[in-house]
Amino acid sequence: MNEAPNLSYIKELSAGSEEFxxxxxxxxxxxxxxxxxxxxxxxxxxVFKAAAENVHKLKHKIGMLGFEDGYQTTxxxxxxxxxxEYSLFSKFMLILDSIDEFLKNL
Amino acid sequence: xxxxxIDDEEAARLIIGQLCTxxxxxxxxxxxxxxxxxxxxxxxxxIDLIFLDIHMPDFTGFDFIQTLKNPxxxxxxxxxxxxxxxxxxxxxxxxxxxxxxTLPRFLKAIQKAESTPxxxxxxxxxxTGEVKGTSSxxxxxxxxxxxxxxxxDIPTINVIEAKGDYILIKTEKQNYTVxxxxxxxxxxxxxxxxxxxxxxxxxxxxxxxxxxxxxVLIAKDVIPVSRSKRPELxxxxxxx
Numbered sequence: 232m233n234e235a236p237n238l239s240y241i242k243e244l245s246a247g248s249e250e251f252x253x254x255x256x257x258x259x260x261x262x263x264x265x266x267x268x269x270x271x272x273x274x275x276x277x278v279f280k281a282a283a284e285n286v287h288k289l290k291h292k293i294g295m296l297g298f299e300d301g302y303q304t305t306x307x308x309x310x311x312x313x314x315x316e317y318s319l320f321s322k323f324m325l326i327l328d329s330i331d332e333f334l335k336n337l
Numbered sequence: 338x339x340x341x342x343i344d345d346e347e348a349a350r351l352i353i354g355q356l357c358t359x360x361x362x363x364x365x366x367x368x369x370x371x372x373x374x375x376x377x378x379x380x381x382x383x384i385d386l387i388f389l390d391i392h393m394p395d396f397t398g399f400d401f402i403q404t405l406k407n408p409x410x411x412x413x414x415x416x417x418x419x420x421x422x423x424x425x426x427x428x429x430x431x432x433x434x435x436x437x438x439t440l441p442r443f444l445k446a447i448q449k450a451e452s453t454p455x456x457x458x459x460x461x462x463x464x465t466g467e468v469k470g471t472s473s474x475x476x477x478x479x480x481x482x483x484x485x486x487x488x489x490d491i492p493t494i495n496v497i498e499a500k501g502d503y504i505l506i507k508t509e510k511q512n513y514t515v516x517x518x519x520x521x522x523x524x525x526x527x528x529x530x531x532x533x534x535x536x537x538x539x540x541x542x543x544x545x546x547x548x549x550x551x552x553v554l555i556a557k558d559v560i561p562v563s564r565s566k567r568p569e570l571x572x573x574x575x576x577x
Contacts, residue, residue: 240437240439243440244355244356244440245355246359248358251351251355254351255348255351255355258351259348262348284394287416287417288346290416292348294416294437295352295437
């Protein structure tokens with residue numbers, strides 16, 4: 232994976248507002264691990280429709296953290312889950328794990 | 338312009354709210370995590386623009402638009418490009434933003450909204466989106482069950498029965514249990530067709546099969562008629 236999570240989008244959006252940055256980063260730190268766990272629970276229980284819903288929610292956060300190829304992978308994985316195609320799971324997990332690590336260190 | 342934001346995702350509401358701060362004369366009046374709350378708000382308030390998420394649990398953005406009789410301008414916000422074609426079927430939708438929304442793209446959408454004339458203002462004095470279908474002439478009644486608005490064709494209603502805090506609406510095809518009162522639903526029904534014949538029953542007068550002593554038969558239900566309501570029932574009958 233060539234991409235790494237970053238705050239460029241959030242910084243650009245904030246236009247210097249520290250309050251906004253704190254709010255959105257706080258939200259990501261709180262929601263992302265929960266949403267990742269919910270996805271893994273559903274995926275590991277083979278509840279793929281619910282897992283696709285989780286991926287749909289995670290997709291926005293992945294985009295917010297600067298992933299472009301990763302965003303496309305997420306779109307393809309979400310569609311795949313609904314069709315019974317799971318080959319992008321490992322690639323998707325690499326994205327999630329890198330975000331997890333990134334948020335822990337913010 | 339004033340606007341509201343409807344999105345089940347808190348981060349998305351925060352982002353659109355932040356983008357709105359970078360536009361002069363664009364005020365966010367309220368934010369809603371679901372469409373049902375927004376519908377209630379729109380029944381009371383007039384707004385110019387809605388930022389609307391499509392992909393929401395229980396009640397989608399498109400479901401929401403269909404409840405608006407005179408919709409204000411709408412900018413869709415979504416993570417899914419697949420809805421673009423459907424979006425263009427709605428005149429009120431002025432633009433379609435893919436998340437994560439960037440400032441330049443957002444500003445372009447605002448420009449489009451500003452340059453688009455208000456829709457169908459003649460039908461209503463304001464651009465308020467009101468919940469449609471509660472007037473008798475339209476024959477539609479929307480009921481809220483498990484956060485979904487379900488349309489009932491009023492002439493198909495046979496009888497409505499009070500059940501504590503709920504009412505049971507019996508139609509030709511199906512029965513619905515709704516958290517409401519007989520008084521509230523009576524106000525939404527045409528007086529010339531519906532009649533309260535008992536403290537627990539409102540009937541569709543046109544569905545009466547026969548009347549016997551203190552009861553009427555509608556479909557397979559025998560409905561009691563109060564002594565005090567009987568004169569009104571008899572007065573309405575076209576007796577030979």
